[in-house]
Amino acid sequence: MMRIKSRCIPLLLYLLFFCGCENSADSKKSHQQVEYIERLHHQKKWTPLAPQKKAMPRYAWETEIPAPFPNITKEYFRCRGSVMNPTRYIHKSHALERLEDCGGSTSHSLPLKNGKEFIYPILIDLMNYLQKTTRHKVVITSGHRCPKHHQYARIDGQSLHSKHMLGAETSFYVQGFEHEPEKIVELLMNYYQNPKYTNEYTDFQRYMRDDVDVSTLPWYNKEIYIKLYLEGEGRDFDNRHPYPYIRIQVRYDRDEDKRVLFNWDLAEKNYLRL
Numbered sequence: 001m002m003r004i005k006s007r008c009i010p011l012l013l014y015l016l017f018f019c020g021c022e023n024s025a026d027s028k029k030s031h032q033q034v035e036y037i038e039r040l041h042h043q044k045k046w047t048p049l050a051p052q053k054k055a056m057p058r059y060a061w062e063t064e065i066p067a068p069f070p071n072i073t074k075e076y077f078r079c080r081g082s083v084m085n086p087t088r089y090i091h092k093s094h095a096l097e098r099l100e101d102c103g104g105s106t107s108h109s110l111p112l113k114n115g116k117e118f119i120y121p122i123l124i125d126l127m128n129y130l131q132k133t134t135r136h137k138v139v140i141t142s143g144h145r146c147p148k149h150h151q152y153a154r155i156d157g158q159s160l161h162s163k164h165m166l167g168a169e170t171s172f173y174v175q176g177f178e179h180e181p182e183k184i185v186e187l188l189m190n191y192y193q194n195p196k197y198t199n200e201y202t203d204f205q206r207y208m209r210d211d212v213d214v215s216t217l218p219w220y221n222k223e224i225y226i227k228l229y230l231e232g233e234g235r236d237f238d239n240r241h242p243y244p245y246i247r248i249q250v251r252y253d254r255d256e257d258k259r260v261l262f263n264w265d266l267a268e269k270n271y272l273r274l
Contacts, residue, residue: 069137072127074119077143077170078105080238081152088237090156102148109272110144111167119144119167120250120260122223127172129191130184134174141245142171142238147268153237158213165267168250168260171239178243181228185219185246188226225249 081102089096102108110117123143131138145153145164154160163169174184192201200222207218207225214233219226227247229239239245250260 068135069131072124072131072138072140074110074117074124076127076140077119077123077167078110079108079144079146079149080104080142081107081146081149083107085152085237088152099152100148101152102146104149107274108146109274111165111266111270112272113270120253122250122254123168123170123248126188126191126224126248127170130174130187133187134177134184136174136176138172138174140170140172141241142236143167144271145238146271155234155236158236161262161264163249163260163262166260166262166270169247171245171247173241173243173245181230181244181246185226185228188224188246188248189219189221192221192223220251223250223252223254225251 079102081104083101083103085101088099088101090099091097110119112118127138127140142153142164144167145162147160147165150162150165151160154162173181177184189204192204194202202221204219204221207220212218212227214227214229216228216230218228225248227249228244229247230244231242234245234247252258253260
């Protein structure tokens with residue numbers, strides 16, 4: 001019996017492997033079929049469509065956003081107080097009274113109703129209506145004021161009885177309409193020109209008494225009271241800007257079917273101190 005030397009074994013294994021691969025490759029080639037793609041001279045190649053931008057679908061829980069600004073919520077009405085504001089002095093009984101500001105939203109909540117933070121819904125609805133209709137940003141300069149911030153922000157002689165402390169009053173202007181506030185007042189009245197409102201809401205009256213701090217007679221219906229402050233009028237600490245601005249007070253609560261009146265007990269105790 002012939003013996004194969006150990007040094008020849010690697011060579012034999014290499015030859016066997018090489019021959020096996022070559023035969024395998026030849027067997028595959030024998031089974032392949034080639035088919036040419038042909039077209040007539042008048043036929044054209046398929047041209048892919050150009051990509052088109054498509055808006056993302058909205059989720060079911062998303063609400064309509066008055067582009068290009070997000071919906072105004074009760075968060076926009078938080079107190080503007082800040083411990084960084086400087087000490088103020090006002091004249092009181094022939095003397096100067098020192099006033100420090102509150103800590104704003106870091107020190108207390110919005111007014112509470114049924115245990116939850118609350119701003120009268122009509123104020124939120126009107127702000128969003130203006131923003132959607134004008135497509136300009138509504139700037140809320142003063143929403144809720146705690147008693148401490150209201151005393152700090154008001155000008156000498158201004159009343160301490162303010163519905164700002166109840167979440168029933170707001171001051172604002174609309175960017176792009178800073179010098180056309182009458183158009184904003186007209187839009188506010190147009191908001192009520194809807195079949196769901198009765199004449200008590202659609203018919204606005206002018207406040208004819210002379211106990212107001214503005215030169216333009218205010219407007220009111222059953223639910224709201226509108227005051228227009230021109231340049232130089234009503235310049236308290238929250239309204240140091242040079243523009244005319246509008247103040248809205250809530251007169252009537254439709255949900256509870258009663259008038260909205262200032263109440264010191266509500267003003268001082270109806271919010272959470274953080």
